[in-house]
Each structure stands twice: as C-alpha cells, then as structure tokens.
Amino acid sequence: MKKKSRISSVAAPVVSFLLIFFIWEMACVVNEIPAWFLPKPTEIFKSMVVDFPEFWPHILVTLEVVLIGFLIAIPVGLTIATLVTSSPLLNAAMSPYITFLVTTPLISLIPLLMLMMGYGLNMRITTVVIQSFAVINMNACTGFNNVPVIRKELMQSMGASPVKTFVKMTLPSAATDIFTGLRLAAIFATTTCISVEYSAGNTGLGSQIIKYSQYLKTTQSFACIFYVTIIGLIMYSLISIAQKKIVSWKE
Amino acid sequence: MANKVFSVKEISKSFGSEKNGNYMEVIKNISMDIYEKEFIVILGNSGCGKSTYLKILGGIESATTGSMELNGENIGACIPPEKLKKFGFVFQNNNLLPWRTAEGNLRIMLKIMKLKGEQWEKRIDEMLEIVGLLDYKKVYPHELSGGMKQRVGIARALVHDPDILILDQPLGALDAITRKMLSYELLNIWKKTQKTIVMVTNNVDEAILLANRIFVLSNKPAVITHEIEVDIPVEERNTMIGQNARYNELREQINNIIRATR
Numbered sequence A: 001m002k003k004k005s006r007i008s009s010v011a012a013p014v015v016s017f018l019l020i021f022f023i024w025e026m027a028c029v030v031n032e033i034p035a036w037f038l039p040k041p042t043e044i045f046k047s048m049v050v051d052f053p054e055f056w057p058h059i060l061v062t063l064e065v066v067l068i069g070f071l072i073a074i075p076v077g078l079t080i081a082t083l084v085t086s087s088p089l090l091n092a093a094m095s096p097y098i099t100f101l102v103t104t105p106l107i108s109l110i111p112l113l114m115l116m117m118g119y120g121l122n123m124r125i126t127t128v129v130i131q132s133f134a135v136i137n138m139n140a141c142t143g144f145n146n147v148p149v150i151r152k153e154l155m156q157s158m159g160a161s162p163v164k165t166f167v168k169m170t171l172p173s174a175a176t177d178i179f180t181g182l183r184l185a186a187i188f189a190t191t192t193c194i195s196v197e198y199s200a201g202n203t204g205l206g207s208q209i210i211k212y213s214q215y216l217k218t219t220q221s222f223a224c225i226f227y228v229t230i231i232g233l234i235m236y237s238l239i240s241i242a243q244k245k246i247v248s249w250k251e
Numbered sequence B: 001m002a003n004k005v006f007s008v009k010e011i012s013k014s015f016g017s018e019k020n021g022n023y024m025e026v027i028k029n030i031s032m033d034i035y036e037k038e039f040i041v042i043l044g045n046s047g048c049g050k051s052t053y054l055k056i057l058g059g060i061e062s063a064t065t066g067s068m069e070l071n072g073e074n075i076g077a078c079i080p081p082e083k084l085k086k087f088g089f090v091f092q093n094n095n096l097l098p099w100r101t102a103e104g105n106l107r108i109m110l111k112i113m114k115l116k117g118e119q120w121e122k123r124i125d126e127m128l129e130i131v132g133l134l135d136y137k138k139v140y141p142h143e144l145s146g147g148m149k150q151r152v153g154i155a156r157a158l159v160h161d162p163d164i165l166i167l168d169q170p171l172g173a174l175d176a177i178t179r180k181m182l183s184y185e186l187l188n189i190w191k192k193t194q195k196t197i198v199m200v201t202n203n204v205d206e207a208i209l210l211a212n213r214i215f216v217l218s219n220k221p222a223v224i225t226h227e228i229e230v231d232i233p234v235e236e237r238n239t240m241i242g243q244n245a246r247y248n249e250l251r252e253q254i255n256n257i258i259r260a261t262r
Helices: A002-031 A041-050 A052-086 A088-103 A106-117 A121-145 A149-158 A162-199 A205-214 A218-246 B050-057 B081-086 B102-112 B118-130 B146-158 B176-193 B204-210 B245-260
Strands: B004-015 B024-035 B039-043 B065-070 B073-076 B087-090 B164-168 B196-201 B213-217 B224-229
Touching (some): A041 A052, A041 A218, A052 A088, A052 A121, A106 A121, B081 B087, B087 B146, B118 B176, B146 B164, B146 B176, B196 B204
Parallel strands (some): B039 B196
Antiparallel strands (some): B004 B024, B065 B073
C-alpha cells in the first residue's frame, strides 16, 4: 500500500505535467499560433538546450544574487528576531517596521536604490536581502513568541543561562516557524531578483526575458522564464529537504 | 524525626499592584518544615495557588515576601541558580522536549547543570530503569503513551540526584487507570530513591496513599488550614490500602475538610 502510494505520488505529477505540455503543444499546432505569440513547449525546451551557452552567464548572475542575498538574509532575519523578541519594549517598538517591510512592494524601492547604489551586484543583493530578511524575521518572531511558557519554566527550573535556553529550547521550539519563513524568503528572493533585473542593468535572467520579448524572440524569453522556475524550485526543495532532516520530531 | 532539609518561612506571593486595581494575593504566610526522606503532599482545590507555591519551591518564581532555608542556610525569597541542583521539578503535563529522545531529555538536565562523566551517564540508565523505561531510551516522546511520558519526566527530575523532588500534580493529566498505576509507582520510586518529596495534588486518595504529612490549603489567597499526619506504616501502603481502617478514617476526615474549604 505504502509503495503503491509512493509510486502514484511520483507518477501523478509527471503525468499531469506531460499532459499539460501535450495540450499546449497541440493547441499551438492545431490553431497555427505563431511562435512570437506563444511558442510550442518543444521549441522552448529545444531553445533551453541549444541557446544554453548564451543563457549560462545570466543564469549564473541570477543564481549569485539570489543565493548571496538569501544567505545574508538568514542570519540578519534571525538575529533581529532574537533581539526583538528578547524584550517586550523592543518588540512593541520594532514590529510595525517589520510589517512595513514585508507589506511594502519592494519594486517601489528599486528606482531609489538604483539612484543610491547604481546597477551593480551590490544593489541587487541589497534589494534581495531587504525583501527576504523581513519574511524570515517575521516568521521567526512568531516562532519565538509562541514558545510554550511551560518550556521556559523547565529551563528556569534547571537554572539554564539565557544563551543555553535559546540554543537548547527556544530555537528548536521555533524551528517549524523559522523554516516556513525560510521557504517564503527563498521565493521572495527569486521574485525580487528578477524584478530588479527587469529594471536594472543588462545581466541576469530578468534582463534577458525583457530583451528577448522586445525582439519578439518569445521562445528564448520563455526558456529564460523556465530557468527562473527551475532556480526557484531548487531553492524551495533544498529548504524542504533541510527541514525534513532537521525538524524530524512531532510536537 | 530526621534532619530538617528545607524550611519555608512565612512565604507570600501577590501579583499586580493595588494602584492598578489588579492586585491579587495568591498565597499568604505559608510556613512549612520539611524533613529528610519525607513525602509531603499539598492538597487544595484547583486555582487555589498551590501550583504557584510549588513554582516558588522549584525556583521558577520568587516569593513576594518571606524566606526559605535549605539545609540550615537562608536562601531568601527565591532559590538562587546554584542551588537549583538540589531540586528536581516534575511538571503536570510531562513537559518533555519533543526533539529529544527519552535519554536525551534526561541528558539535557545533566548538560545544563554541567554534570559530566561516566557516573552521570550511568545514572541516566539507572533512572530510566527505576521508572521502568530502560528499553525505551532511544524513543521520542511522541511515540510514548501519556503515562510513559510522565515517567520520563520523573526520571529527568531525578537524574541530577537532587535532595528534594517537587511534583506539580504529576498525575493530573492522565486517565484514571494510568493515574492509579502511576501513583503506586511513585510510592515505589520514593522507597527506592529515598528522596524528600513535595507533591501537589487535588486527589485525596493519592494524598493518603503517598504522604507522611498532608497540608490542606484554603482557596485564594492560600493559607494552610490543616496539617494531617498520615500514620499508616509504609509496609501497609499497597494496592490493598483501601481495606485499611485508618485509611478510610483519614479519607473521611480529609474529604470533610475539603468540602468545608472555602
């Protein structure tokens, strides 16, 4: 039974994936839709392979910005969350700004950041950090604030220091919420990076999507979009795997 | 009587302030001398402040006024961190850390109290053996039943070899059958470990089965209304205790007191 369900959990998405692309392909062929309007999936996949040397440097740029930004956002978000939740006063003073950062569409800040920092990697990474640290921070704050009082009492009854209490009890108690934040942040990081590339500079997958669609090379444009999707998926699944490895217990 | 291990002198605890109109006195002038190897049970209705009192004894809260004395040394209104090693606290709903195995839940106690070495590693096994869970040492809490979790909780409170074991309604969250079985087991643990025990409960039968002395608390603010000596010899405390004449006498007496408690 278990084996059967595992097979179907792998087979079902593969079948639906193939089915959707088949319908798309057939729709293009039957209706004779021109490639500049909507390319056939087979052409997009072909372009992903054939034009790969052309895409590769841009894939690297996007990957670099997303990964560096995300990796900086994790310690920043967690540190701020730790500080903020350690005192009720700080918590009250800071929480509106965290909410502002999460709810303000970062795209609106991009022209300003461009003005201050130019088009380079620094500006892109900064934008990604600002956007993704806020989500990590918000979810970590939820996790830290929801630590059961009775567990704090347990640590008190043992005479644990604040640092030990944090490492041995608070962090694991909040782990599930922290991972929720990380997963959202990974998505935010990719989205933000592409948005920045749309408007700043001529490197990165985002800039290529714009460039190809301006030349009506919709097939190449789609190929770049698919590469963005792949980057997002890889980030998402890496975090899910890490969560399964680290948070292996049930509450 | 044996040595006085711990004594509580006129402890009171209140929350809030009169100025804000949320002042509440929870416990009032409680004094109590606890002797070595004694089993003290504190009985009271729910919400009377008995858990608050126990948290003061366990170093989780500090008293508003009053002081405590441990082995003749005055330690003030709050147990200082370095003295916490002398106490082991058992929580009402086991309070195990779900990411640690049974063994790991005991080990964290030793780690935080900085007790290292072969003899303490061995003690983890010994304590799990005493509560009958040595075979489950690698098992995570979610795989254990409620009674088993609470037994791990008791083993954890014993692993650092404290002088005084403090139990906050340790059987309160269990079903009736498990509760009964575990109360006999507590008796055995007390006999085997020879610890001084202070336990809070709202169950009269449990109190008489286990206690040397029972303190009955009034409702808020809690004061001690009665102190009852349970003079049933340890040998006669077993599953047959229900047929003991003295047991039934005490039971009637205490039930009357509880009923009259306001």
